[in-house]
Amino acid sequence: MYYGWRGVVGYVKPTQRPGTLEDFVKLMPDGVGVIPETVGIRMGSEQEFLKALEIAEQKVAELSKLGVDLVLIAGAPPTMVHGYGRDRAKAQELSQKYGVPVVTATMAQMEAFQALGVKRIVGISYFKDDLNPTFAKFLRDGGLEVLCMKGYEVPFGEVQKIPPQEVYAFAKKVFLEADRPDGIYILGNGWRVLPIVRLLEQDLQTTVVASLPAQIWATLRRLHIREPIPGYGKLLAEMPWDLS
Numbered sequence: 001m002y003y004g005w006r007g008v009v010g011y012v013k014p015t016q017r018p019g020t021l022e023d024f025v026k027l028m029p030d031g032v033g034v035i036p037e038t039v040g041i042r043m044g045s046e047q048e049f050l051k052a053l054e055i056a057e058q059k060v061a062e063l064s065k066l067g068v069d070l071v072l073i074a075g076a077p078p079t080m081v082h083g084y085g086r087d088r089a090k091a092q093e094l095s096q097k098y099g100v101p102v103v104t105a106t107m108a109q110m111e112a113f114q115a116l117g118v119k120r121i122v123g124i125s126y127f128k129d130d131l132n133p134t135f136a137k138f139l140r141d142g143g144l145e146v147l148c149m150k151g152y153e154v155p156f157g158e159v160q161k162i163p164p165q166e167v168y169a170f171a172k173k174v175f176l177e178a179d180r181p182d183g184i185y186i187l188g189n190g191w192r193v194l195p196i197v198r199l200l201e202q203d204l205q206t207t208v209v210a211s212l213p214a215q216i217w218a219t220l221r222r223l224h225i226r227e228p229i230p231g232y233g234k235l236l237a238e239m240p241w242d243l244s
Contacts, residue, residue: 004033007070007223010063010100012056013038013189014075017160020189020212024074027216027236029227035068039075044156046131052078053090064098070222074215076105076187077127081134084141101222105211108218109185110142112209115217115240118183121209122174123149124167125187126159135187147178149187159190168196175204186210197233208233 009032013021016038025034037059041048056073063071071094073079079087091102113119121144125132128151136149152170154162171184184200186193189211197208210233217235220227229236 006031008033010068010071012059049078049081064100073104079106080138108214112214120145121183122178123185164195183207
């Protein structure tokens with residue numbers, strides 16, 4: 001049986017740091033192929049993010065020639081800095097131009113909030129406070145009530161070194177200090193959060209939307225593959241389909 005018999009995904013990764021691609025491939029069900037490309041973000045600055053979509057378009061063009069069934073543009077900040085709605089407009093523009101469905105990380109996350117019925121959230125990221133208000137505005141413009149968007153202090157190039165246990169503790173503290181949130185948003189593919197999503201949901205009796213699980217869910221939904229993935233939170237374990 002050939003690789004990719006259930007679909008082939010072009011995965012446009014924002015950075016060249018290890019971790020996310022490996023986890024994305026690991027959690028894809030049998031029969032799904034993945035072809036990776038990278039944008040090459042290194043500093044995590046707003047200037048880099050503003051230029052990232054132009055580079056991502058070049059990757060979409062290359063992947064379309066390879067005959068992929070879907071292109072996922074991972075990384076929320078490069079679309080968030082352009083404002084709410086730009087992500088979906090850009091995805092539609094690229095889909096029409098290159099003849100392949102395109103989904104962005106922000107589209108995946110906003111759809112995940114909708115599918116899970118989450119409306120009142122706290123958010124955490126590994127970005128400084130000059131960018132976190134921009135991220136919060138994007139979410140609010142999308143209809144969410146954002147109680148806070150807190151940044152974890154770490155150099156952008158060292159995000160992947162943060163132990164998942166520290167992310168858990170940070171998210172838990174932000175959640176407990178807030179006024180009755182019904183969800184936690186974990187922004188960013190750089191840190192390892194797969195081991196803690198289920199634990200946060202279990203311990204805090206809440207719902208967590210994290211970047212990588214949302215992208216996996218949105219990818220499978222678009223490939224019409226409804227195969228639950230237990231152990232990484234409600235979104236992947238329950239595979240909700242309805243966005244109404």
